Amino acid sequence: MAIPQLVPSPSSTLTYRLSLSPNSSLNPTYRRLAKPSQSRTNNLAPSHRRKPNLLLCSTSSFSEKHYTGSPKSDDLVELPLFPLPLVLFPGAILPLQIFEFRYRMMMHTLLQTDLRFGVIYSDSATGTAEVGCVGEVIKHERLVDDRFFLICKGQERFRVVNLVRTKPYLVALVTWLEDRPSGDGDGNLEGLANEVETCMKDVIRLSNRLNGKPEKETQDLRRNLFPTPFSFFVGSTFEGAPREQQALLELEDTATRLKRERETLRNTLNYLTAASAVKDVFPSS
Structure with missing residues (x-):
């Protein structure tokens, strides 16, 4: 499945948006949460696979350690849901501001x-997706007006089986989602992960060049992550393309996810290479 060229924005360099030490205060820029429409909260449907036309690469403060204590995939549990116009991946960090009453x-x-709820992608065009990711509150601050500042960490993925209730907020019966054993051996998965990392480094290098930033050696992006959590990390960097992120989140095969990310990054790299060549010929443009 071919993916169109993804055009990076001027801020497409990989940078950390949030870095919290154990003693740091809750003062990042929080996402203000839009009120989901009634049609979205009552219409759980798979998101469209329409390809994005924009790719923003920025890290999601992805944890170096991936959650490994996932429940069994055949467990059914009730989970409160939070529909948002964004995609949370396992291991990623998400700052939120809670202000709506419900x-x-x-x-x-x-x-x-247990401080855990389901973050699930929703927008006005596609409705609410069936697959989401558990967000665990790892730090919170309650203000005098009863608003909350949260730092959440992505845990296991889930699939919505049925809605239990819609008021005052969504609660669903969910089953846990795990990657199936891949036909590619461990060696092939490692090779794929290394290829994706190389593509990411090339995208960062060319992005920096186009934005007039120093071309310095890119950091180690994998940070000893195994292929599966690394594939989630890569998906978390595609911030400007939430529908593509949702498609990656829903895949149940690590090799397929890495291959799709490799194709996306290569298309982006082709665009950046062409843009860099034009800039060399016409420096003032």
């Missing part, structure tokens, strides 16, 4: 239980 109610409940 989700403040949800937070009060979560603070007395």
Whole structure:
């Protein structure tokens, strides 16, 4: 399946948006949460596979350690859902601001239980997806007006089986989603992951050049991650293309996910190479 060229924005260099030490205060730029429409909350449907025309590469403060204590995939549990116009991946860090009344109610409940809820992609065009990722609250701050600042970490993926209720907020019966054993051996998966890392480094290098930034050696992007969590990390960097991110999140095969990411990055690299050549010929343009 061919993916069209993805055009990077001027901010497409890989940079950390959030870095928290154990003693740091909760002061990142939080995502303000839009109120989901009623049609979205009552219409759980797979997202369209329309290809994006924009790719923003920026890290999601991805944790070096990937959550490995996933429940069994045949378990069915009730999970409160938070529809958002973004995609959370396992291992990624997501800062949020909770201000809407029903989700403040949800937070009060979560603070007395296990601090876990489902983040699920939703937009006005495609409705709410069937596959999402558990967000675990790892740090929170409650303000005097009852708003909450949260730092959440992506955990296991899930698939919605049925809605339990829609008010005051969505609660669904979900089953856990795990990658199936791949036909590619461990060696092939490692090779794919290394190819994807190389493509990412090339994209960063050319992006920096086009934006007039120093071309210095790119950091180690894998940071000893195994292929599966690394594939989630790569997907988390495609911030400007949430529908492509959702398609990657829903894949149940690590090799397929890495191959799709490699193709996306190569298309982006082709664009950047052409743009760099034009800039060399016409430096003032």
